[in-house]
Amino acid sequence: MNTKEIILKKTFNLLLLKGFDNVSITDIKNYTGMSRGILYHYFKNKEELFIEVTERYFVHIFDFDIRKIKDFTVYEFCDFLNKRFKKIAKTISTIEQEINGSSDASLLNYHFLFYQVMQRDAIFRNKYKTTTEKELIGWEYALQNSIDKNEIRQDIDIKSSARQLFTLTDGIWFQSIFSNDGRIIINNIKESLLHYIRLLE
Template sequence: MNTEELILKKTFGLLLLKGFDATSITDIQAATGLSRGLLYHYFKNKEELFIQVTEKFFVQIFDFDIRKTKDYTVTEFIRFMCDRFSKINKTISDIIEETGSIKDISVLNYHFLFYQVMQRDAIFRNNYRVTTEKERTGWEFALGNSIERSEIRQNVDINISANQLFTLTDGVWFQGIFSPDGQGIIRNLENALLHYVALLK
């Protein structure tokens, strides 16, 4: 792991544990074992560091290339979405483990930090909006493909169903704030989506 990666990971762990306002450069120094001068060599200030952390651990792990999913059926897109959230969950778990604070951090911390970022950062809000639009579009493609292949009814309203599947996905994922078990969230998500799609057959 290079120095910049180390700083980003350790800072993310601290943000999960303490939040934005309570995390200081002194905390980051202690967690990384680096001097203040070396930290500022990589990031000009705390704000820039936090922006880079949210880009890496929120925007990049949530985003996806919709061109790779445009031919998926609904069942394939469900598998893709569950795999995507599972990877997000693993990334969070790995960071938590590296912080050495497993007992103190859960998926709840990730969601809490997510809302803090949404409140503070207009660029992040816009990037997240773009990602959610990709999700809706992905559901629309998948529904259309499944109708063409006669996997679901021909009279399914693609726009309404895509919005409902998107809302269901977000709802189950964000219900994870009440559960420390990330894999349990993924199972619940898959079951809920497959149940909805069964109603469209």
Template sequence: MKNTKDLILANTFVLLLKKGYDSVSISDIAAKIGISRGLIYKYFDDKSELVFESCKKFFLEEFLTDIGEISLEQCIEQFIKNLKRVIKMLSEIAGEKIDVLKYNLLYAEVLMRDSRLKNSAREWSLFLKKNVLNRARKNGEIKNISDVFIQNVFLDILGRVSCLHETLPENCINSIISDIRTFYKLIRA
């Protein structure tokens, strides 16, 4: 971990995945990391801010790295690389494989509870549309298909729970990655 704040955010997120939104307390987080509650409050005003910042980091910010002026295909591959990195990092912190179903369910729950995360997710989606989809269409990379349809299918693939039948978390991730790449092939010009 880069610093204490990152350590707090990552461990908070892992506890949210393991215990659920309502069952995690500041004391749980402090105990997991081996720090005082006061140190957590040095960085975050309250549990709500901590949960928001943690979820924003591991649902959005970790996936926005290195997507400057790249093609949609390159963006997808960068997203996949970031997904694998994030899941590996969180699994190492948790001491076990991260359950993608729990990850997606937590995302849905936090979106419903915290309008700040919902607004951040909306901004992220608009950024991708403006900077990646529009460029892909302009450069002839993809067919002339509705941006909303493309965004919705990608989000459906990423957020789905259809991999419930998979027994190993990495099989679910591999299934999602395969479906993202297959969908890209379908919309490619």
């Protein structure tokens, strides 16, 4: 792991544990074991470091290429979304294990940090909005593809069903603030989506 990678991972871990408001450049220096000179060699200031952490651990994880999923059926898109949520949970767990040797942070910490980023960063809000719009479009593609393959009924309202599937996914994902076990939440998402999809058959 190179120096920049260490700084990003340890800063993300520190932000998960303490939140934006409670982390200073001195905290980052002490937590990473890097001098201010090294930190400022890679990042102009704390804000630039935070922006890169946000890009890596929120934007890049959530975002996807709509062209890669446009031929998915509802079952394939459901599987794709569940893999994405598993990747988020695994990323948090892996970083915790690498940094601390334990998993002190949870999806609750991740959601808390997510809301802080949403509140502070208009660019991030716009990027996340674009990702949610792509997810809605992904469900529309998937529903149409499943209709074309006679996997679900022909008479469903695609736009309405896409919104309901999106809301179901998003709602259960954000309920993970009440659970320390990301696996349970991800399984709940999958089961709920599959239950809804079966209603469309």
